[in-house]
Amino acid sequence: MKRVLVALLAVGLVAAAACSGDSGDAADEGPVKYGFLNGQSGDYGPWGHWALAAAEVAVEELNAGGGVLGRSVELVVEDNGSTPEGAVSGFAELTEVDGIHALGGIESDGMIAIFDTVHELQIPTICSTCGTTELDSTGGDMVFRIIPSDTDNGIVGAQVARDEGYRNVAMLVELSEGTESPANVFKAVFTEQMGGTITEDVRFNAGETTYAAQVAQAFESGPDAVYIAAGFETGVPILNEWQRRGYTDVPMIFTTDLLSPEIAEIVSGVPGASAIVGATAYDTVNNPAWDAYVPRFEEKIGDPPEIAFYDAWQYDQYIILGLATAKAGTTDGAAVAAAIPEIANPPGVEVFSYAQGLAELEAGNDIDYHGTTSNLNLNSVGNLLSPVMAVIHVQDGDWAVRENIELDPTLVKPS
Amino acid sequence: MTNPIFWVGVLTLAAIYASLAMALNVESGWGGMWDLGIAGLLASGSYCYVILTAGDPDLDMRFAPGLSMWVAWPLSALFTGLVAFAIGAPALRLRREYFLITTLAFAEIIRQLVIIQADLTRGTLGVPNINRPFDSFVTGRDYNYVLLGIAVAAAAVMYVVTRQIGISPFGRTLRAARDNEAVALALGKRVNRMRIKTFILAGVLIGATAPVYLFYIRAVSPQLFAPGITFTVWTALVIGGLGSIRGGLAGAFVLIVFTEAVGLIEVDPSHINILVAIEPFLVGLLLVLVLRFRPDGLFSERSAFGAGNRPAGRSAGDSRPAGAAQGSGG
The missing domain is CATH 3.40.50.2300 (Response regulator)
Incomplete structure (x- = not known):
């Protein structure tokens, strides 16, 4: 019993020491x-x-x-x-x-x-x-x-695939909420509303030792392009595998998380691998808010803003x-x-x-x-009303905005 | 003084981890089964509770019977016991590190099953708005006190149950088999059957705690059941004293309160990365200091059961994983 009291006293002392912070009340002053x-x-x-x-x-x-x-x-x-x-x-x-x-x-x-x-x-x-x-x-x-919602991200991915003329697409999707959500919307919109075909839908976990089998499964299914939804830490070994196995002639569509400098660096080192695009909400053209933000961010951190961050x-x-x-x-x-x-x-x-x-x-x-990322107009449930999406591609070793597009209003969220 | 509601939340989480640590102590402290699959068992109980209580058609779940939480709660405990049996039956054939790795693997398999069975569990999307008891009577900040009451009551029940197990003939036999399996077998004890019973019992206890954890989090997703939760429970138990009756209880409170207190250190926002790095370091330091000065944890097994109950020449810190005496590998 004595030791119980000693232990509880110790806990109490730690708690009391920690209680020296500010008041929890949101003061008016x-x-x-x-x-x-x-x-x-x-x-x-x-x-x-x-x-x-x-x-x-x-x-x-x-x-x-x-x-x-x-x-x-x-x-x-x-x-x-x-x-x-x-x-x-x-x-x-x-x-x-x-x-x-x-x-x-x-x-x-x-x-x-x-x-x-x-x-x-x-x-x-x-x-x-x-x-x-x-x-x-x-x-x-x-x-x-x-x-933008993952629904918007999925729709714009399908829109890009359609506009690029891809009819058969393979999917490589990491099993996480942030990557599966847009991928599932992409799949539904691409197949149900555009008549496209998913040649292979490969799902995988982050942190696996190798992605050789998954990459081979997707790229050897005869796709016009491969849609990749993954975090950039997973994307790096996937792209190393893509490069090593010589699938570089197959175009890829990336989700936002993959639009990182590391990925751009890998891709830019591969001759002929230019048809790699991603789409994300980024309103950088003729936007005074963006123009004012960039130098201050760069001054703060020493690097310019990165799309995927x-x-x-x-x-x-x-x-x-x-x-x-x-x-x-x-x-x-x-x-x-x-x-x-x-x-x-x-x-x-x-x-x-x-x-x-x-x-x-x-x-x-x-x-x-009007913010750095869009006009920020909100609908009745507090979501972006009409996000402007930027189509991004690799240029001179980094990601660059190719064009801004609006979501095709004829494409709707699948039920 | 800091708003007491914050500390109410901290103590609630500590009570939940205390329940989990005491359940772990039954199988690992006394049974010698070093289980790294706590997260998997907790996920089983949590998802069972969520699925059974789900009734909102907007959630689009294939099976959503909308049962009362008072029905779903015991069913979650029983279901987790069944899962523990399914894991334990093959895993307990293994010994030492093989058992340890197998339970870790099973936990990850359960997490993957939750992700894959999206029409039943909503996969990576998870389930929001968990039903909580009495929230129609007490709302807002005041509900934190209700939740603390539930968590403390659950921890108290867990303490009483595990203490009774510990001092019962079953508990004594369990510890005896852990310390010297050959002798226990020679005395006619059915060690394997006893271990599987213990493993199932721990599963039931963890499954009974799972809804309380969900009341605290208020949403469930597979990410919640990453291995980190298992290691937190283990750390609490080691700090408190592996094999002691009060160890899990005390260790969880010390660990959680200490961790949250460290989080209260005020730093300039630009130095937050330093604080983030220091937090696990300080928790690790706490563990090292406890093990240095109290190798058996804050409460030792010897003090809990008396030195006479342990074999001569061995301390509680010598507890070995299941089947160590046999020396057989996977």
């Missing part, structure tokens, strides 16, 4: 606190550095513009370890210990885990990296998504939150959430930065924020 709950370790860890840098660029812009509601803005960062359990405990820490006013940065599986709690606690949340189809029909009151969405979400809080005139969660569609959608003066938007709001005008 002091800085406006925006949470950044993101996988800085674990599966999403490779993106974490870029994501955080973009969020910091946004918060620096908010503070440079005089802060929000005349108060400074603080970015409170919490690592969720890329797990739902980490998201639940990280969200509890952000809300109950740090007292955040709004949340960003979260990924699909973490978002699903905290979805109900977000509503109960009235924490406006912008999902900048949630492709999950689970959010296709829910949200819009407290949760908003500024990245989702950083620009991380930036956009905090500019939206800042403008929405300013429009609401309060940090109250329900009021800020109600203001998000108002500043993201027309009518209003189109603005491309926080300072510009704040000036218009102070002048009594409605605003329509």
